[in-house]
Amino acid sequence: MPQSESVPETQSGDIAAYMRELGGRARATSRVLARADTTAKNQALAAIAADIDRRRDALAEANRGDLGAGAAKGLEPALLDRLELTPARVDAMIEGLHQIARLPDPVGTITDLTYRPSGIQVGRMRVPLGVVGIIYESRPNVTADAAALCLKSGNATVLRGGSEALRSNQALARSIRYGLEQAGLPADGVQVVATTDRSAVGAMIAMPEFVDVIIPRGGKGLIERISREARVPVIKHLHGVCHVYIDAAADPEKAFKVALNAKTQRYGTCNTMETLLVAEDIAETILPQLGAAFQERGVELRGCPRTRAILPDALEATEADWDTEYLAPILSVRLVADLDAAIEHIARYGSQHTDAIITEDYSRARRFLREVDSSSVMVNASTRFADGFEYGLGAEIGISTDKFHARGPVSLEGLTSVKFVVLGDGEIRS
Amino acid sequence: MPQSESVPETQSGDIAAYMRELGGRARATSRVLARADTTAKNQALAAIAADIDRRRDALAEANRGDLGAGAAKGLEPALLDRLELTPARVDAMIEGLHQIARLPDPVGTITDLTYRPSGIQVGRMRVPLGVVGIIYESRPNVTADAAALCLKSGNATVLRGGSEALRSNQALARSIRYGLEQAGLPADGVQVVATTDRSAVGAMIAMPEFVDVIIPRGGKGLIERISREARVPVIKHLHGVCHVYIDAAADPEKAFKVALNAKTQRYGTCNTMETLLVAEDIAETILPQLGAAFQERGVELRGCPRTRAILPDALEATEADWDTEYLAPILSVRLVADLDAAIEHIARYGSQHTDAIITEDYSRARRFLREVDSSSVMVNASTRFADGFEYGLGAEIGISTDKFHARGPVSLEGLTSVKFVVLGDGEIRS
Numbered sequence: 001m002p003q004s005e006s007v008p009e010t011q012s013g014d015i016a017a018y019m020r021e022l023g024g025r026a027r028a029t030s031r032v033l034a035r036a037d038t039t040a041k042n043q044a045l046a047a048i049a050a051d052i053d054r055r056r057d058a059l060a061e062a063n064r065g066d067l068g069a070g071a072a073k074g075l076e077p078a079l080l081d082r083l084e085l086t087p088a089r090v091d092a093m094i095e096g097l098h099q100i101a102r103l104p105d106p107v108g109t110i111t112d113l114t115y116r117p118s119g120i121q122v123g124r125m126r127v128p129l130g131v132v133g134i135i136y137e138s139r140p141n142v143t144a145d146a147a148a149l150c151l152k153s154g155n156a157t158v159l160r161g162g163s164e165a166l167r168s169n170q171a172l173a174r175s176i177r178y179g180l181e182q183a184g185l186p187a188d189g190v191q192v193v194a195t196t197d198r199s200a201v202g203a204m205i206a207m208p209e210f211v212d213v214i215i216p217r218g219g220k221g222l223i224e225r226i227s228r229e230a231r232v233p234v235i236k237h238l239h240g241v242c243h244v245y246i247d248a249a250a251d252p253e254k255a256f257k258v259a260l261n262a263k264t265q266r267y268g269t270c271n272t273m274e275t276l277l278v279a280e281d282i283a284e285t286i287l288p289q290l291g292a293a294f295q296e297r298g299v300e301l302r303g304c305p306r307t308r309a310i311l312p313d314a315l316e317a318t319e320a321d322w323d324t325e326y327l328a329p330i331l332s333v334r335l336v337a338d339l340d341a342a343i344e345h346i347a348r349y350g351s352q353h354t355d356a357i358i359t360e361d362y363s364r365a366r367r368f369l370r371e372v373d374s375s376s377v378m379v380n381a382s383t384r385f386a387d388g389f390e391y392g393l394g395a396e397i398g399i400s401t402d403k404f405h406a407r408g409p410v411s412l413e414g415l416t417s418v419k420f421v422v423l424g425d426g427e428i429r430s
Numbered sequence: 431m432p433q434s435e436s437v438p439e440t441q442s443g444d445i446a447a448y449m450r451e452l453g454g455r456a457r458a459t460s461r462v463l464a465r466a467d468t469t470a471k472n473q474a475l476a477a478i479a480a481d482i483d484r485r486r487d488a489l490a491e492a493n494r495g496d497l498g499a500g501a502a503k504g505l506e507p508a509l510l511d512r513l514e515l516t517p518a519r520v521d522a523m524i525e526g527l528h529q530i531a532r533l534p535d536p537v538g539t540i541t542d543l544t545y546r547p548s549g550i551q552v553g554r555m556r557v558p559l560g561v562v563g564i565i566y567e568s569r570p571n572v573t574a575d576a577a578a579l580c581l582k583s584g585n586a587t588v589l590r591g592g593s594e595a596l597r598s599n600q601a602l603a604r605s606i607r608y609g610l611e612q613a614g615l616p617a618d619g620v621q622v623v624a625t626t627d628r629s630a631v632g633a634m635i636a637m638p639e640f641v642d643v644i645i646p647r648g649g650k651g652l653i654e655r656i657s658r659e660a661r662v663p664v665i666k667h668l669h670g671v672c673h674v675y676i677d678a679a680a681d682p683e684k685a686f687k688v689a690l691n692a693k694t695q696r697y698g699t700c701n702t703m704e705t706l707l708v709a710e711d712i713a714e715t716i717l718p719q720l721g722a723a724f725q726e727r728g729v730e731l732r733g734c735p736r737t738r739a740i741l742p743d744a745l746e747a748t749e750a751d752w753d754t755e756y757l758a759p760i761l762s763v764r765l766v767a768d769l770d771a772a773i774e775h776i777a778r779y780g781s782q783h784t785d786a787i788i789t790e791d792y793s794r795a796r797r798f799l800r801e802v803d804s805s806s807v808m809v810n811a812s813t814r815f816a817d818g819f820e821y822g823l824g825a826e827i828g829i830s831t832d833k834f835h836a837r838g839p840v841s842l843e844g845l846t847s848v849k850f851v852v853l854g855d856g857e858i859r860s
Binding site for chain 2: 031034035108114116118120122125127129130212213228231233251253254257258260261262265347356369370371373374375376377378379380381382384385386390391392403404405407408409417418419420421422423424425426427428429430
């Protein structure tokens with residue numbers, strides 16, 4: 001196995017200089033990656049996958065080092081769990097790389113090429129963004145996913161994972177460099193920041209000359225801080241306070257099935273329902289059975305006074321409940337007069353992530369789709385479908401709750417932009 | 431003629447509060463505008479146009495006030511020219527409103543609606559951005575154009591024009607409010623800042639809770655400052671250093687025609703060629719005739735040493751010439767070895783605006799299109815075509831040299847975003 005270049009070493013004092021060095025290398029390689037052909041990019045992805053597979057032992061050892069240090073530091077069990085690279089997770093990482101290799105390459109695609117009265121043909125070509133900086137928590141599997149998505153979309157990447165995962169990430173970085181080199185692509189196309197110094201994040205978000213976009217993942221506080229301080233555009237996902245609204249004209253069976261799934265299929269995901277809105281005319285019909293089903297599954301219900309009149313076991317919801325992302329088996333429930341009240345509630349308390357209406361009424365379905373301003377709006381489907389794979393986009397790097405540039409699940413396309421192409425035969429403007 | 435509400439008055443001390451008041455009103459109306467139907471928006475545009483037409487005298491009087499104050503202040507003739515609303519410019523403004531009314535409404539358009547294996551249908555719906563803030567120079571005709579584009583794309587708008595145009599802009603604001611009211615739309619859908627206090631700009635770019643995007647127009651210094659200080663996304667156009675590269679395999683006739691047009695059709699526009707690159711193998715063939723044609727039209731040539739060997743009358747180009755946007759009858763000319771050298775020059779000195787190659791060589795044309803990273807890349811066509819109308823997009827609010835969100839001419843589509851819509855029949859995720 002050829003030896004890749006060693007991981008750059010750094011000292012705490014010169015973090016800014018180190019980050020600028022990484023940035024400069026990323027910028028320099030970004031032009032090469034932008035014009036890399038699909039075959040080379042896919043070869044690199046396959047070579048990375050193969051190298052991770054071959055170097056499972058070294059990766060496991062690095063990961064044990066992280067886990068040991070994390071346990072010694074008293075890291076919470078949930079964080080240690082995320083940090084762990086089990087054999088199954090390594091398998092999933094490898095399979096993820098192959099999946100991204102199989103996705104169509106968006107770069108260079110030309111659409112809408114049409115003739116204009118002047119004689120020129122005008123179209124749009126999809127192009128990489130340039131250099132993508134990703135800041136994420138201590139989940140080493142994200143390193144491989146993010147590198148693969150950015151590489152396939154023709155971007156150079158600077159990855160800054162959580163400091164607890166440094167050893168695991170550096171082990172993965174070695175495989176990534178190796179894969180790039182094997183495919184004849186610049187090894188600096190994906191760089192993994194080799195310092196745990198927190199000032200690296202501050203430096204990374206303030207280098208518009210080297211980094212074109214920042215994608216932060218992690219807690220709301222971190223993302224808000226990065227958004228506030230970044231000198232470059234940020235694709236961000238703040239939080240998901242998702243609603244299901246059961247309309248008076250809902251099919252009770254669909255309502256039951258979808259509401260239950262939206263809450264209980266998984267609790268810790270951003271597209272999980274956090275608030276159930278029920279039209280008052282259907283509440284007596286639907287809530288008793290649904291409430292029992294939630295309680296059977298151990299979901300704590302917090303209701304408005306009229307909900308509690310129907311579901312006496314529900315706790316009292318406070319104002320704070322309406323805009324809380326529980327990420328837990330807790331659900332707030334509110335009775336609303338009608339569609340307008342539901343839309344108002346969502347506009348006021350929602351997070352513009354994913355909201356669904358359950359109804360058989362054509363006009364209300366149409367209004368909900370148009371008037372609810374969220375990254376995903378649904379009719380008669382579980383909010384849990386808001387996901388790059390379920391939407392057919394392939395893997396996602398996050399779900400954007402912004403409106404600008406990319407909205408909803410961000411996959412290869414969200415990591416690209418378009419430019420105009422003009423094909424002429426000597427046309428001039430008169 | 432019904433009387434519209436009066437223009438809000440303000441004092442310099444409470445500019446921040448005043449801007450927040452405008453912002454709050456814009457945010458409140460943005461939801462109404464987002465769901466306004468096409469007919470109402472078009473009625474408003476027609477009513478604005480009719481009111482401007484009826485109130486030509488009052489508008490001319492306001493404009494005379496601005497011109498008089500500007501002249502007294504010693505404003506440059508070029509600025510006074512831009513400030514003037516001649517009858518022809520008022521005609522053009524009215525025609526512009528009608529043209530925007532005739533453009534297809536992008537809002538609510540659903541594309542790519544496809545069935546997924548789970549049974550759900552997933553598509554994308556085009557939606558307004560929300561509240562658009564526009565900061566522009568003292569050109570009152572921009573007030574009507576910008577208001578119309580934002581209105582048609584379903585956005586609420588806060589317009590801050592140059593202080594020298596305050597009277598003219600307030601006269602137009604009255605017609606815009608009137609038109610909105612006539613169509614049953616909220617009069618606050620378009621608000622024109624009624625103060626010349628410069629701190630209004632600083633306040634406007636730092637209200638993410640009220641303003642979703644800022645579009646600055648004007649000098650490079652202003653745009654750079656706004657980009658640096660804005661707390662919301664900025665769609666910006668910095669400058670246009672556009673290139674035409676005459677490849678060795680160019681058809682000399684097309685090269686002559688296109689290069690001449692790209693420079694001389696208009697000098698002051700951002701898509702005008704500023705640097706001509708010529709492959710050394712064709713320079714002797716093409717440059718003598720082309721140089722003479724430029725000089726005949728009064729274009730000052732500044733060449734590299736090898737250019738000056740062919741065109742002895744050309745001045746000597748300095749390093750600074752290669753990245754200067756002259757906006758004047760001046761052209762820098764450089765001989766390059768080949769396509770690679772041309773692409774390198776453009777990458778180094780260009781502004782990612784618009785660049786063209788003149789060639790009959792298929793592979794080089796294809797490489798230029800792919801490898802030059804500008805908002806418009808062209809083969810055998812004049813850079814002057816980089817324009818919303820010429821591209822068939824309708825009117826444009828600017829030409830973005832950013833990669834993020836909108837690139838190239840920004841028209842209705844650039845003022846919108848997309849959300850995902852999911853249509854189901856009770857599907858749940860397993």
